[in-house]
Every structure is written in C-alpha cells, then in structure tokens.
Amino acid sequence: MVRESVVLRLFRKILIVWCAIVSLGAGAFGGPAPAFADVLRVGRPLCYAVSRTVAKDGGSPLVFLCAGQPEGYQKGTLWFRAMLPLGADRRDDLSLIVHSSRFDRLLVTFSYADRAVERQDVRSGDFGTHWRAGGQLAFRAPHRDVPLTGVTIRFDKVASAHLLRMRLVGRGEESTQTAGLAALIGAALVLLLAGAIYNASLALALRRQFSAWQAAWAICMVAWGACWSQLHLLFLPAMAGAVSAQICTFLSCLAIPLATLSAITALEERYVSRWLRRATLWLTAGVFVLGIPLSLMRSGPIDTLGGVLSVVVLANLVAVAFCIGQAWRRGSSDARSYAGAWAVPMLVLASTSFFDADAMFWGGGSQILVLFAAAWQTLWLSAAASRSHGRLRAERDMARRAEGQAQELARRDALTGLLNRRGFIERIGTVLDTSRDRGEAVALLLIDVDWFKSINDAYGHEAGDVVLAAIARCIAHHECPSCIVARLGGEEFAVMVAGLDGAELMRFAEGLRQQVRDCEHGDLIDNRNVTVSIGIAETITGADFRALYRLADEALYEAKRNGRDRVVIRPPDAANPCTDDLDQVAVGL
Template identity: 50%
Template sequence: MPRRALLTLDRIVRSSAPAQALALAVLVLVALVLPVRAHAKTILAPDLCHAESPVPAPAATRARAFTCSREPAAGYQNGTLWLRIPASAIPPSARHEPSLLVHYSRFDRLDVTFTYADGRKVVRSVRNGAFGHAWRIGGQLLFDPPARDAPLSAITLQFTRLASIDMLRIRVLDRGTAAIQSTALGLCIGAALMLLLVGTVYNASLAGSLRRQYPLWQAGWAGAMLAWGAIWAQAHLLIAPRLAGTFSAQTCSAIACLAITFAAFSAITAPGEAATPRLARRIVLTMATACSLLGIPTAFLRSGPVDAAAAMIGFLLIATMLGVAVCLVWAWRRGSQEARDFATAWALPIVILSSADMIGSNVGLWGAGPQLLVVLAAAWQTLWLAAAASRLHARLHLEHAQAQRGEAQARELARRDVLTGLRNRRGFTEDIEPALAAVNAGEGKAALLLLDVDHFKRVNDRHGHDAGDSVLQSVARVIATFEAADCVPARLGGEEFALLIHGERAATAPAIAEALRRAIAAYPHGDIIAHQPVTVSIGLSRARAGRAFRDLYRDADQALYQAKHAGRDRVVPFASENSPAKEAPVPA
C-alpha cells in the first residue's frame, strides 16, 4: 500500500472511535478483495464470442460461426444464447482440471460443453428448478468435468432465455482453488447471515421494550437482508431445491427493493420528527416507498427493457441513500444521538449499496462480487446498531429506574412529617391498614397509643416556636426508638403523636406506653428549654373486630382527654361503658 495512503488511514483511525471501526471494516474488505484474482480468470459475457438462435435451437447452430466483435442481438432474451470461451481465456493451471463457475441464474436452461484437444466433449446441464449438484453457496453454479490428460480447447455455454448478459459473470479456475474459495465464501456468508438473524430477533424484541418505530423498521431491514442473503447465496436450496433458478433470482431482487424501503424508514424515523425537516423526510420516504413499488414488479420481468428498468431503480436507490445521508447529517448537527449512531452504522452500507453497480463485476470476494459486500455491510450495520440500541436501552432503563426511585421518594416524602421525619397522618393510616385488617378478620391484635406533649403552648409562649420545634423533634427521636416491625410511630399533627402496636406485643401495650412515657420524661430536654420538664400524656385503646381506625382513634383520644384532665404525665387506657377507666400509676 502506498505510503501516502497509509498516512491518511493512520489519521482517520486516530480521529474517533466510529472512524476506527469504519476504517477497520474497510481494511477487512480490502484484505478480502485483493487476493481473489489468484489462480482464476474472470470472463465478462460481452468479451466472449457469441451466437444466437431461436428456441428450440436447431442442431446446425453448433456449427455456425461465432462473432466476437459486437453485442448479442436484442432478441437473445427470448431465444438461445451461445457463449464460447476459447483456450486463450482458460488459465493454464485449469486446462486439465477445470472448474467453471457461473454467477447468474436467470435462465431457463444452461448446457455447458467442455471440448478437449483430442476432440472429446463433456456436457453438463442444469435447468430452472433443477440445479442438481451444480449449485454452490454464494449464488454460484459449479461445473466440474472429469480430469483428463488432454487439455481443454474451449468451453461452450448454451443459455436458454437468459435475462441479461450484462449481469452474467463467468470464472474459470483450477479445481483446488475453486474448492478453497467456495469453502471460504460459505463461511463468510454463514457468519453474516447468522449476525443478521440475531439482529432481526434482537431489534424485534427491542421494538416492544422501547416502544419506538425505528427498531421495528430495523428488524424489517435485517430480516429482509437475511432473506435476500440466504436466497442470493442459494442456501434455501438445501430445503427447497425446486426453487432454483429464475424465480429465486427474481424474489431476491424484490426483497432487495423491500430492504431498501425498510432501511430508509428505519434511518429516517430514528432521530425523531423534530430532528429533520418534514419536507426532507417526506421526500426520502416517498423515494424509499417508490423503490419497492417500482422494484418489486420489475424484479419479475423475464424480458423487455430489464436493463433499463434496473438502471432506473438503481438511480432511485442512489437518490434514496443520499437523501438518508443528508437527513442523518442534519439530525446529527442538531444533537441527535440516534442520528450519530445511524450515520456511523450506515456509512459503509450506504457506500456499498450506492456503488454496487459501479463495482467491477470481475472484482469480488471469491467471485461473489458486490453481493457479498452488501451482505457483509448489512451485518456490520446490524451489529453496530444493535450495540447502539443496547446503549440506548440501558440509558432509558437507567432513566426509568431513576424516575421510579424519584417517584418512590416523592411518595415517601408525602407520607412523612417534614419536621420530625416520622410518618404523618396519611402515611400512618396507610401503614397500619394491614394490622387493622387482621384484627377485623379475627387473626390479630392491635393497640393504639395517642400521645400529647403536656403544656406545649407554654413552651412556645415562653421560649419561642424554634424551641417548640426542638421539643417536638426530641420527642419524635424518643418515639422513633420504639419503632419495630410490630410498632408503627407517627406524628399526627401539632404536638400529637401516635404509636400502633400490633401482633403479640399488643398484649403488652400498657407496659410499652409506660416505658415510652418514662423515656420522654427522662430525655435531656433541658438543653432546649431550661428548668421546664417535658412530659406527655398517653391515651390507650385496643382495636376490636368490626371497627374502623376512626373508632380506634376516637377511643384513644377520649382516654388521652381523661389523662389530661387527671393531671397529665400519665397513661390512661380507654374505658368502655361497662368498665371504669383505670389510670396507670404516675411514678414518684
């Protein structure tokens, strides 16, 4: 490679990560393309000597003179076209063990005659729907005559109703090289098709999780390219040999047009409507749709202006790809991450798809030509976009998780008292619902302690509201120490607190209430309000089946009122109408 080219490539690789990946892909493709001319001779159909005859071909046709100076007559598509490869066009290494590879299958019948120097002739034939053992992975037909001591003097090909001589590629090479190249071609195609299959499944599943259009279009593109690559490579003949020939080639062309439509829709919808001008999007999507509307019917033409129609569709394809490129660059400049990913992923496929017809048909990856380049480029694009979609999916998943955490935090804050950090009335009633439901079902016990800070108004009046807030916070800290799986504390409002005790510990509610009262009285509140003790009065009520929280609260509130009336700093259980209230003793 020239030094200037190496320096240029070095600058590209150093520029950015996407450029490194693209440069690496180009290097791989170049490395694959360069050695394909060894031990083989590629012969383009217009360079061969030819003759035409009607169908069926008269026996005298073989003896007629071939012309080597002009194109076949326009009517060859409806008749029989004879092509002759002279000995001068056959590589010396292939004259004793030749392999003839034909890279085109739009014909009704092909008869190949190998003529040797001793006058012997060997004929191999295939027809539409019956390729027998001649087909090979990579869209090729392989003809191997038996090895003979006499060298080849000519090869004659008789095509019946050949669709286009311009699309015909013929290679003559030695048998060992043909076997090696067929194996390498099969491995490349198999790997590319497997990647396309993975990309199809992955993007289809991603469309559901992201709820976006472009992964679905991308899945359509990958699936179409998977089908196109499999049919072009003739892999489908493993399970459906009768599809060999023209119909498969026509189906392949139709799928290619459909794939272009899917690809354009995927690339245009990925950045979002705001990233590109509406008019530009409509023009590109209209051209992409026209590729299918015009290309699919044209693909099934057997005669007529096939070459002209193919040229028109090729022009439409190039225009569509250029339009996609412009829209992606536009969206990229507007900061669309999806546009960056698609532009990087589509750089190589756009170049390949737009220039496939301009790539010399005698160049190409073990004879596969631009078709294998397209399959490899599609696999590259699918891999890159799968990685990009994975990053997007991970980012969206992270954002969704953060949003859920934020929402949960907001809900929790709405259930918490801002000053003390305890549950507020809403959070308290929500958290004790299961315990009260168990009581109503006869499967549990519960008791409610309702606390009120004694003489709290006096604290605010003498020491200020800041001191009052500090007292509430210190009381809350003491109550919070009693929180457990079966004890739920809360601040219900003002200086009023609550503690619900449920489960087995509900039976010891009076003892817990007394311990809580003592702990609050013993807490060092003197740092907050000197020379004034902080005590609480506690009303206790027990939950009973068939009663709501408001009933439990009303009973506890009534008991709390009795505790206040009896002198404060005490625990008073609720007394029913049939039993007198009993106060817990106040410590000395």
C-alpha cells in the same frame, strides 16, 4: 459514560474487522487471478454466438464472435466458448463457476485434446448437485489423461448476458472458496437476524415506528441474502433458477424503501424540510414501482430498466443523506446515529462503482459487501436504539424515584421526620387487616406532651420544636412493620402496635413514657423534665381504627385528669363494634 465507552470500543473493533475484510477482498481476493482461476469475459478468452430461437440439442454454431456484445438471445440460445492452452489443467482439475441468473437451461460442455466431450446441464427448477452458496453453480471437469482444451457454455432463454459471471478455478480452490463464501454469508445473515429480532422487540416494547421499519428492513435483507445465496434450496430445491432470481430482485427493491422509511420516521418533522421529506418518499416509491416489473420480466429491456433503477436508487440514497445532514445540522441526536449507520452502506455502493468486485470474496462480489454493510447498519442502529432506550429508562427511573420521594415527603412530618396524619392513616390499614386475619391483638397509643404550651410560652416556639424533635427520636426507633409511629399534629403522637396485649402492652407503654421522661433537653429549657401522658385502646375483635381512636382519646383525657405523666389503658369495647370505613377516619381526625 462507562457503557457508552464500551459500545464505542466495540464499534471501533467492528470497524477494524470491516476494514480488514475489505482490504483482504481488494487484495487477496480481488487481485489478479492466475490462469487456472480466471474470470471469463467476452474477448478474454470468451467468444459468443447467438441463435434467436432455442437451438436443438447437439447443435452448435460454427462461428463465434470475440468482440462486441451479444444481442437477440433472450428468446433463443446464447453460447460462450473459452479455449484453453494445452496443459492448462496440469495444476489441478478445473471447475467452471457460473453465478446463476434467469434462464431456462444451462448446458456446459468440456472438450479434451482427444476430441472427447463431457456434458453437464441444469434447468430452472432443478439444479441438482451443482448449486453452491453465494448464488453459484459449479461444473467440475472430469479428470482425464489428456488436456482440457475448451469449455462451451450454452444458455437457453437467458434474461441478461450482462448479469452473468463465470470463472474457471481449480477443483481444490472451488471447495475452499465455497466453504469460505458460505461462512461469510452465514455470519452476515446471523448478524442481520439478530438485529431484526432485537428491533422487533424494541418496536413491540416501545411502540416506536422507526424500530418497526428497521426490523422489517432487516428481515427483508435476511430473506434476500438467503435467496441470493441459494441457502433456501436446502428446503425448497424447486425454486432454483429464475424464480429465485425474480424474488431476489423484488426483495432488493423492497429493502431500499424499508430502509428509507426507517430513516425518515426516525427523524422528527421539525428537523427535516417538508419538501425534502416528500422528495425522498417519492424517490422511494419510484424504486418500489420500478422494481415490480423488473422482478417479473423474463425478457425485454431488463438492462435498460435496471440502469434507470440504479439511477433512482442512487438519487434516493442522496436524498436520505441530505435528510440526515439537514437534521444533524438542526440538532437532531437521531441524525448522528443514522449518519454512522448509513455511512458504510453508502461507501460500499460508491466503492463498487470504482473497482470490479465480481472476483472478490471468492466470487461473492458486491452482494457480500452489501450483506455486511446491511449487518453494520443493523448493529449500529440497534446499539443507538439501546443507548436511547437506556437514556430514556434512566430518566424515567429518576422521575419515578423523585415522584416516590415527593410522595414519601408528603406522608412525613417535616419537623420530626415521622409519618404525618395522612401517612399514618394509609399505613394502619395494612396492620389492621393483617392482625384481623391472624387473630392478633391491636393497640393504639395516643401520646400527648404534658404542659407543652407552657414550654412554648416560656422558651419560645423554636425551643418547643426542639423538644418535639427529641421526643420523636425517642419513640422513632420502635417503628417496624408491626409498629407504626406518627405525629398527628401539634404535641400529639400516635403509635399503632400489633401482637401486644395485657401486661406486655402496659410494659411497652411504660417504657415509652420513661424514655421520654429521661430524654435530656439541656439548657435550652433549663434542664426541665418533659413528660407525656399516654392513652391506650386495644382490641382483638377486629374493630376499626375510628373505634380505637375514640377509646384511646378517652383514655388519654383520663390520664390528663389523673395528674399527667401516666399511662391509662382502655379495655376493648366489644359490646359496640364499629364498622366505619378507614377512609372516613380522616374526617374524624
């Protein structure tokens, strides 16, 4: 209960931070932008022109349209022009931020009031120093003494104009936003990577299919986040542009089936209807199948296919929600964990449909929200898996303890608490082997209560049991690793002791006999003294237990014949060593 409350408090803190981030994004980062940090769209203040073939360098159209949407540009050239009011750059030098997409070439031209122009360009596979974290390209207008009047942006063979996002920001703002966006991306990727490693370790340790799918999904999201944010260009600069965009599309279409499979495999079949499970898997397969051509396309109906894919993805998410809801209603505990994990991603995807997220989080937009929603889902499911694993581990430990206690009880005498015959035989093997290796003497003491039948006959079997329990208490405190005490049955006890021989062994046995004699049993048997006879067999030649038991039994009967209440010791029988296995002793006993 304590651990669970700690986890719940942790999730509450994460939720508060999440809400704060969303609030900041919707307010500080998503609110109206000043003139020098405007999002460029067609008609405000962006105009466009189209050439159905790739235009020659230096060429520029004479007519730009400021209404409608550009068409027929995928195999040609698409121009955008943004005219700026005079003095727009007096606050700071401006930077153009372009969120990269699939194109062959991008040329940016800055125009000044004195008719001077400055050109900067990048090509697919070579972004130079213009790439920034968050899938962005930055073009800084050189500072001059005359105002900047306009910006012309030329794309050659761009795949989709609808996927382009462009902003004008101050140069100082650009540096700050780039650093902040990189920090957000890094935090999300670290959380996802930690979740991937943790779930992979759970999959290996517990052999759980759900954890394996969850780890694969988290790894896929890490790869997508690194590719989308262009962090991979630190190591693979040649992947800049169209190749990275195509890989991102494929990874995003792969991540959704992996997430769906992790949810479906976590819910037991008895909690989800077969038709609902199959429908969800078919929708998941549809997402993956549609994602393959979309990731390969450089031209054609990309926007149309993307719209169809969005509908299928939404239907897939709804189907997963129904699976979780049905399993929850039928009593699945895993469904509750998945409900908390999937709630945030679904809310994020739904919320981006109601407000424009392009300008949020310093241009990171909905991709940042998706990254943090994925990190939330990974953390939530990792914690849920940890709780489930902890619960299973606690149940397993309790079962093992109960099994150990049952096994120990099976080796103990119920009346006296001493080892019984079975437990004694199992324990003496260690003492014999250790003493044989060390060359120590080993002795077996058989202890038999004198005239015990007369006690039962005179005072009843209940009084006899009390006497046996009292005798057991007298000799039990001698039990240690080198001294094993047991009740073999009836009124017969046994002590196996190592490291004592000769006079020391005799003093030890006499001490036991005297302790039993001095034991008081009270009025239960009319203050009658109870005595024992002890037979001892010792060896230093490595004889086995059966040989010791035979010699000790002979010594015990000799003590009985000589008047009882005495100790008789039988010297080692070195002339006839026995080689019987310890496992055969149980038959002899």
